[in-house]
Amino acid sequence: MNPPAAAVQKKTASIPEDDFRAARPLDTIFLRDMTDAQFRARYNTDRFTASVLASRMRYIVKHMSTGLLTTAFSMILRDWYDFAATISGPRHLNYPMCSGSDSLSIFMFTMPEGIRNTIEEFGAENLREGDVLITNDPYRVGLHVNDVSFIRPIFYKGKVVSFVSMRAHQLDMGGVVAGGFSGTKRNVYETGVVISPTLLYRNNKPVASTFNFIFDNARFGALLLPDIKSLYQSLLLGERLLLECLEKYGLDAYYGAVQYSADVSADAMREAIRTKIPDGVYEAEDGVDADGVDASLEYKLKLKLTKYGDNVEVDLSGSSAQARSSINCGPLDVKGAVGIALKMLIEQKAPLTSGCFRNIDIVMPPGTFCTATPPNGTIFMYWESSLTIMIAIYKALSKVLGQEAIGGDFGSLLLHNANGVTKDGAVWLTAATCGGEHGPWGATRSGDGDSYTVNHFNNNLDPATEAIEADVPVVMMRKDYIADTGGPGANRGGAAVCRETLWLTDGDHLASPFHAKKASGVGANGGCAGTTQAVWMFPPEAFDVIGKKQFLPRTQDIYAVSVPIGGMLDPKTKVLDPANGEYYYWAQQEIWHAKAGTSLRFQTGGGGGWGDPRTRDPERVKRDVRDEYVTIDGAYRDYGVVVTGDPVNDPENLQVDMAATAKRRAAMSHPSA
Amino acid sequence: MTKKTSVLAPGLVQERSPVTEQQLIDAGVDLAKDFPGSSVDDFRQYPVLAEGGWYIVIKHQRTLQTVSRVPWRLLGPISLLSENLMLD
Numbered sequence: 162m163n164p165p166a167a168a169v170q171k172k173t174a175s176i177p178e179d180d181f182r183a184a185r186p187l188d189t190i191f192l193r194d195m196t197d198a199q200f201r202a203r204y205n206t207d208r209f210t211a212s213v214l215a216s217r218m219r220y221i222v223k224h225m226s227t228g229l230l231t232t233a234f235s236m237i238l239r240d241w242y243d244f245a246a247t248i249s250g251p252r253h254l255n256y257p258m259c260s261g262s263d264s265l266s267i268f269m270f271t272m273p274e275g276i277r278n279t280i281e282e283f284g285a286e287n288l289r290e291g292d293v294l295i296t297n298d299p300y301r302v303g304l305h306v307n308d309v310s311f312i313r314p315i316f317y318k319g320k321v322v323s324f325v326s327m328r329a330h331q332l333d334m335g336g337v338v339a340g341g342f343s344g345t346k347r348n349v350y351e352t353g354v355v356i357s358p359t360l361l362y363r364n365n366k367p368v369a370s371t372f373n374f375i376f377d378n379a380r381f382g383a384l385l386l387p388d389i390k391s392l393y394q395s396l397l398l399g400e401r402l403l404l405e406c407l408e409k410y411g412l413d414a415y416y417g418a419v420q421y422s423a424d425v426s427a428d429a430m431r432e433a434i435r436t437k438i439p440d441g442v443y444e445a446e447d448g449v450d451a452d453g454v455d456a457s458l459e460y461k462l463k464l465k466l467t468k469y470g471d472n473v474e475v476d477l478s479g480s481s482a483q484a485r486s487s488i489n490c491g492p493l494d495v496k497g498a499v500g501i502a503l504k505m506l507i508e509q510k511a512p513l514t515s516g517c518f519r520n521i522d523i524v525m526p527p528g529t530f531c532t533a534t535p536p537n538g539t540i541f542m543y544w545e546s547s548l549t550i551m552i553a554i555y556k557a558l559s560k561v562l563g564q565e566a567i568g569g570d571f572g573s574l575l576l577h578n579a580n581g582v583t584k585d586g587a588v589w590l591t592a593a594t595c596g597g598e599h600g601p602w603g604a605t606r607s608g609d610g611d612s613y614t615v616n617h618f619n620n621n622l623d624p625a626t627e628a629i630e631a632d633v634p635v636v637m638m639r640k641d642y643i644a645d646t647g648g649p650g651a652n653r654g655g656a657a658v659c660r661e662t663l664w665l666t667d668g669d670h671l672a673s674p675f676h677a678k679k680a681s682g683v684g685a686n687g688g689c690a691g692t693t694q695a696v697w698m699f700p701p702e703a704f705d706v707i708g709k710k711q712f713l714p715r716t717q718d719i720y721a722v723s724v725p726i727g728g729m730l731d732p733k734t735k736v737l738d739p740a741n742g743e744y745y746y747w748a749q750q751e752i753w754h755a756k757a758g759t760s761l762r763f764q765t766g767g768g769g770g771w772g773d774p775r776t777r778d779p780e781r782v783k784r785d786v787r788d789e790y791v792t793i794d795g796a797y798r799d800y801g802v803v804v805t806g807d808p809v810n811d812p813e814n815l816q817v818d819m820a821a822t823a824k825r826r827a828a829m830s831h832p833s834a
Numbered sequence: 835m836t837k838k839t840s841v842l843a844p845g846l847v848q849e850r851s852p853v854t855e856q857q858l859i860d861a862g863v864d865l866a867k868d869f870p871g872s873s874v875d876d877f878r879q880y881p882v883l884a885e886g887g888w889y890i891v892i893k894h895q896r897t898l899q900t901v902s903r904v905p906w907r908l909l910g911p912i913s914l915l916s917e918n919l920m921l922d
Contacts, residue, residue, distance in 0.1 A: 182886055182887060182905040183905065184886065184889060184900075184903035184904075184905075185886075255886050255887075273885075273887075274883075274887055277887055277908070278908050278909060281908055282908070282914075300909060300912050301909060427885075451840065456840055457840055457841065458840060458841060458842070458843045459840045459841070459842050459843065460842075460843050461842050461843070461845070463845065467898060468898075469896070469897050469898045470897065470898070472898040472899075473898075474882075474893075474898055476848065477848070478845075478846070478847040478848045479845040479846075479847060480845060480846065481842060481843035481844065481845055481846075482843045482844050482845070482846055484843070492883055492910060492911075493883075495883075496883050515885055516885065518884055518885040519885045521884065521885075522882035522883070522884050522891065522898075522900075523882060523883045523884070524848050524880060524881070524882055525848060525883065526846040526847055526848040527846075527910070527911035527912075528846055528911075529845075529846050530843070532911075534911065534912055535912070
């Protein structure tokens, strides 16, 4: 039976404004079960208006994002979409994040705390109309220093009623590595400039001292300045659209819609927790191979997920102490990763809002590599650690979710960062465009994993080859899928991506194969894991691409002349060998100096398979052989399917030997055994 | 190639403190009525990061039922040196 309207009203009306962080009672009634009177009592508006306003808020953040995409100058914003836009409610509602844009979910899930921490430290009473605040401290707002929060308080009739925000990657924020992407920085002083909550605009006028503070400490100010101006314009657009909503629907309805938006997500997650995960304790481990100091220490994540009734608790106790260099992440990143993992596994329909966490508590010992503390718990390559949270949750819930489980993705950005000087003296910098930033997803019960996207908690674009080559002195030689790398399964994991670049000037390069020892693309529901990641360098004396006017050969023997940067490789042939190879440590050189004519080859991990590969339709395996996702040998070894013919020269006339396939499948054990 | 064997960095644990009967009473818990068969030893107190930020919770460990949830510091385990500033 539904509670009376007055009881529902009491739950939200009894929190005094000066006690905004006081815990609210958990809901006992779903939105769908409320009467219209109960709904109005709780939200001060009707269902139709609340859902119209919720849709308008999503429209606003999408417009803010489109605005920035079309006006940004740096490749990381313009072509990578390395930003997100959010709307948060006011202080007296505890800053609920009620809407987020379509891009990086990890950005959006750190914003609820990011907004609260920024405004509370700055002082809500110090806000003025026309302000923009910025902050970038990973310990205050999550992520890393290059991901700057731009926050605009929205005033309506003289008081702050909301916040529109952009979290946007800046090409550089100072520190010892141009562009910042490095796992070798040893303390917060090396990572880049840390900005505590600070005014960037006041009275709609730029605060010159803040701009100077940034430009005095960061490289590429000539690109940062127009990017920041574009960001400011996107905030103004969000403000204008939000004020239109307030004028049209009124403040009461707006506040109601803010709460309603978060409650929709909370309801959906609560229902999914209750119905899709049986009560119990689920444990799993994952980790990072090494930090940037030496290869003597591995970092293990221990994750325990306890579920009872409507509630989940995730505990990281037992996880390794923080790393000695910048591979760590922070608690807000952990929270984001937990939320995204559960969204991916059990609840995909409701929007990302702060309400997703209403029935989720996260327990974290401070000072682990996932909960690093300053000054020596250095955070920069935060996704490489927080992705271990997602993988561990996938592993922990794999059995209990059964067919609902999904295969792991490539579990990394395998990021490349480089800089140098062109022949005419211009400094160039590339970040996250020429490594293994795009790769495969795992398979699900619905189908094979896609092979070229970003990992599960990003949702970025892949810059066009022409844009990359116009930006830096590089030739993109190859973007290719590698056969027999996707985890075998009834549905196959996406194939590993090989990206190969040829560098036209000398340069300093960094690569981040932090997950080379074990596959991140874990299998699900009886599927197998994908292969592991690796990076190789080919100096011109090993193979002179320019002089020979030939591509690097695709044959395995070419690896013998390479300089391995990281991976599990055969020590003689330098070929990837996840099962029996030896570990090549990515920071054996802190910076990989490469002369003009050097080629780099990045190979991502493969996506995890779903379901027993012995049950995959032989015709689908044949098609994979035709499309070079699987070799004839791989079809036999991993799927028990005997394919005959010539996939390279006569791909349309491949045949499946059904009798031989039946015999092979009857005799073979599970490929992962 | 790295020939040296690596070891695991040591693990850290978030302690869960025992609570007193008085703490449960202060939280409005009537053990016999609300948690029949449970004792004070079935509850623990510890920090969590949740929807509204960091909290110190007291929870019944078997059912995850929260009986107390008090806001903790904004940044959880991290405090700012500037919090010691005395501003007029």
